[in-house]
Amino acid sequence: MSESSTGSTPEETATPSTILPQARKVKIVWRIPVGILIALFLGLLFFVVPWVVIPFLLMYGVHPASNIVVLAALGSIFALFEGARFVAKPTLYYGPLWTVSSAAFLAYVLYLAAGASITLTFISNVNIVVGYSLLLLFLALIPALTLGAAIVITIQDQRHPGERLPFDFPVRRWGRKQKPAA
Amino acid sequence: MRKPRPPPLYRLSRALNRATALVVIALVIFLVICAYSIFQLKPSNVQGVNQFSASLGDHSASLGGSIMISNPGLAPVNSIAIFTAADLENGVSIGNISLPSLSLAPAANTRIPYALVVTFAPGSPAESLLFEDHHLAMAVDVNVTYAWVFTAKVAIAGTFSWGAPFYGINVTAGTPTANPNGTATVPLTLSFSNHARFGLNGSISADVLSAGGTGCGSVVFPVLVPAGTSYSQSEDVTGQPGCLTTGSTIQFTYALGPRLSITLPPEPFP
Numbered sequence: 001m002s003e004s005s006t007g008s009t010p011e012e013t014a015t016p017s018t019i020l021p022q023a024r025k026v027k028i029v030w031r032i033p034v035g036i037l038i039a040l041f042l043g044l045l046f047f048v049v050p051w052v053v054i055p056f057l058l059m060y061g062v063h064p065a066s067n068i069v070v071l072a073a074l075g076s077i078f079a080l081f082e083g084a085r086f087v088a089k090p091t092l093y094y095g096p097l098w099t100v101s102s103a104a105f106l107a108y109v110l111y112l113a114a115g116a117s118i119t120l121t122f123i124s125n126v127n128i129v130v131g132y133s134l135l136l137l138f139l140a141l142i143p144a145l146t147l148g149a150a151i152v153i154t155i156q157d158q159r160h161p162g163e164r165l166p167f168d169f170p171v172r173r174w175g176r177k178q179k180p181a182a
Numbered sequence: 183m184r185k186p187r188p189p190p191l192y193r194l195s196r197a198l199n200r201a202t203a204l205v206v207i208a209l210v211i212f213l214v215i216c217a218y219s220i221f222q223l224k225p226s227n228v229q230g231v232n233q234f235s236a237s238l239g240d241h242s243a244s245l246g247g248s249i250m251i252s253n254p255g256l257a258p259v260n261s262i263a264i265f266t267a268a269d270l271e272n273g274v275s276i277g278n279i280s281l282p283s284l285s286l287a288p289a290a291n292t293r294i295p296y297a298l299v300v301t302f303a304p305g306s307p308a309e310s311l312l313f314e315d316h317h318l319a320m321a322v323d324v325n326v327t328y329a330w331v332f333t334a335k336v337a338i339a340g341t342f343s344w345g346a347p348f349y350g351i352n353v354t355a356g357t358p359t360a361n362p363n364g365t366a367t368v369p370l371t372l373s374f375s376n377h378a379r380f381g382l383n384g385s386i387s388a389d390v391l392s393a394g395g396t397g398c399g400s401v402v403f404p405v406l407v408p409a410g411t412s413y414s415q416s417e418d419v420t421g422q423p424g425c426l427t428t429g430s431t432i433q434f435t436y437a438l439g440p441r442l443s444i445t446l447p448p449e450p451f452p
Contacts, residue, residue, distance in 0.1 A: 021186060125340050131333035138331065141205050149198035156191035167188045 023165035026090045039083025046075025046108065057118075065115030074111060078104040089168065092161060095154025102150045106143035112136050216329045219255025219288070223328075234320070234342055236379050239299065241444055243311060245320070245342065246297030251286060257329035259286035266298045268342070269319040276300050276308040276318070283325075296322070302444060311344055312446060313351055315377055318342040345377030345410075348446060353388070353432055355452040356416070358423065366423040370432075372403050373414035382407040384438035390419055390451060391431050398425030405436070427451065 050071040054064055081101035088094045113136035120128040156164060188196070237244050245268060253259055262285070267278035277300045286292050298320075300308045310316070324336040356369035376382055382405050390399040399421025407413045419426065430451035437443040 125338065127337040127339075129335045129337075131335075132331065134331040134333075139209060142202055142209075145198050145202040145205065149195040149202070152191050152195040152198065156189060156195065159191070160189060163189050164192045166186075167192060 021166040022171050023162075024169040024171045026169050028087065028090065031087045031089070035083040035087035037083075038086050039079050042079035042082050043076055046079055047072050050075065061121050063119040065117050065119075066112055067115075070111055071108065074104050074108040077101075078108060090165060092157050095150055095157050098150035099147065099154055102143050102147035106140060106147055109136055109140040109143055113140065212329075215256050216332070219253075219257040219329065220332075222253070222255035223259075224252040224254075236344070238347065238378075238380065238382075238438070238444065241303070242299050242301045243308075244297045244299050245318075245344075246295065248293050248295040249324075250291070250293045252291045253286050254289055256288050258288050260327040260330055261285055261325070262294060263325045264294065264296045265321075265323040265325075266296055267321045268298055268300065270307055270310075271317055271319070273319075274307045276306075276311070304445070304447070309447065311346060312348050312444070313346050315346050315349060316344040318344050345379060347376050347378040347380070347382055348436070349375045349377040351434070351446065351449070353449050353452060355426075358426060360423070361420065364423075365420050366426055367418050367420045368426045369416050369418050370401060371414065371416040372434075373412070375412045376407040376409060379409055381409050382413075382436070382438075384436060386446075387435045387437065388417075388419065389433045389435070390421055390426060391433060391448070392425045393429045396425075398422050398430070 050066075050068055054066075054068045054071075057064060078101050081097050081104060085094055085097035085101055088097050113133045116133040116136050117129050117131045120130070122128070153164070187193070234245050234247050246266070249264075251259070251262070261283040263283040264281040265278065267275065269275050277298050279296070279298050281294070281296055284292070284294070300311065302309050302312060318341065320340055320342045322338045324334075324338075326334045326336070328334065351372070351374040353373075354371045356371070358366045358368045360366055370388060372386065372388065384405055386403045386405050388401050388403065389397055392398050399419045401417040401419040403415055403417055405413065428451060431448040432451055433448050434446040435443055436446060
């Protein structure tokens with residue numbers, strides 16, 4: 001996967017009154033380890049943490065309503081696709097991968113919101129149920145907006161492949177501030 | 183030559199990304215404020231169920247307490263609603279109450295009193311509270327909405343030890359004495375124990391009613407019984423000899439001032 005996979009070049013979509021900038025050459029090989037690191041970090045956050053934290057909470061009488069398996073599954077899908085979309089940013093796969101990762105994150109948050117309550121029991125006769133569904137519904141705005149952005153970028157790539165590349169990977173203007181000659 | 187603009191769809195996608203960043207920043211700020219405020223929230227004076235106060239009212243008793251809430255944080259308590267219910271040992275409900283919801287602004291304090299009023303209607307299950315000790319099953323539910331998005335339901339269940347104010351009430355009659363005017367005088371001895379957490383200070387009037395229901399004599403017992411003490415006092419009642427006898431009944435009424443009175447169930451004339 002490289003920028004050549006996006007099909008047409010930026011020049012093909014340029015209008016007569018504009019000169020599209022050139023896209024920087026992107027070496028995909030450097031994006032792979034970073035993408036793996038992103039996937040590992042998000043996997044730790046959304047897969048391992050629920051898997052470790054929820055049993056820990058259960059030990060102390062805190063009963064979260066969410067199912068740990070569903071959370072871990074959605075979290076790992078999100079982490080994998082988020083890492084993959086970083087790797088695939090210069091390609092046509094970027095939009096679909098971003099769409100899937102955003103949809104997985106949206107599902108993760110909405111699933112959490114559906115059972116967003118924690119039950120605490122003190123000395124057998126005091127029971128506290130804390131609900132935070134509304135907060136998570138507000139939080140769901142984040143993946144909803146990114147899902148919208150992902151769908152838009154997918155359409156953009158389908159209609160005009162490669163047109164965004166000069167803006168996502170602009171050519172570095174090295175030496176723009178030139179030192180005056182001695 | 184003008185600077186090239188990104189394609190419209192790309193700009194839309196970028197705008198959505200920026201909106202996402204704004205939402206993230208706003209949520210982080212909101213969560214920091216909430217976290218700070220929640221740790222500042224201090225409910226105090228929260229009584230356990232068994233530390234409720236109890237007092238007598240007009241044909242009723244009041245069980246309850248109060249919660250002092252201090253909210254020095256930056257987020258408001260949008261609503262606090264309290265529901266209290268009490269049941270006898272056999273599960274029969276003797277009363278419940280829902281307090282109207284109230285709110286608490288940031289940097290404000292409030293005291294929320296809550297009281298369950300149990301009415302001693304004649305023949306009602308609650309009437310036994312006057313003469314019998316009970317272990318009442320109490321439930322207090324507090325529903326709170328905090329900072330618009332957090333809800334908490336606190337359920338406190340417990341047993342309230344209710345001590346009867348007129349525990350073991352008993353009346354005995356002495357030997358009747360004939361009066362020159364044809365009436366008779368009978369010494370009546372009223373005794374009971376005050377097991378309640380409150381003292382009794384007032385009077386108990388005893389009206390002797392014939393079998394037909396007509397009044398034929400009355401007497402007033404002054405009452406000053408601290409909590410946890412017993413009472414026994416004799417007073418003379420004068421009436422027609424044919425009335426002050428077995429088959430008649432005595433109607434006791436405990437009165438504390440003109441506004442508070444409790445009619446106790448009738449006792450047979452001893």
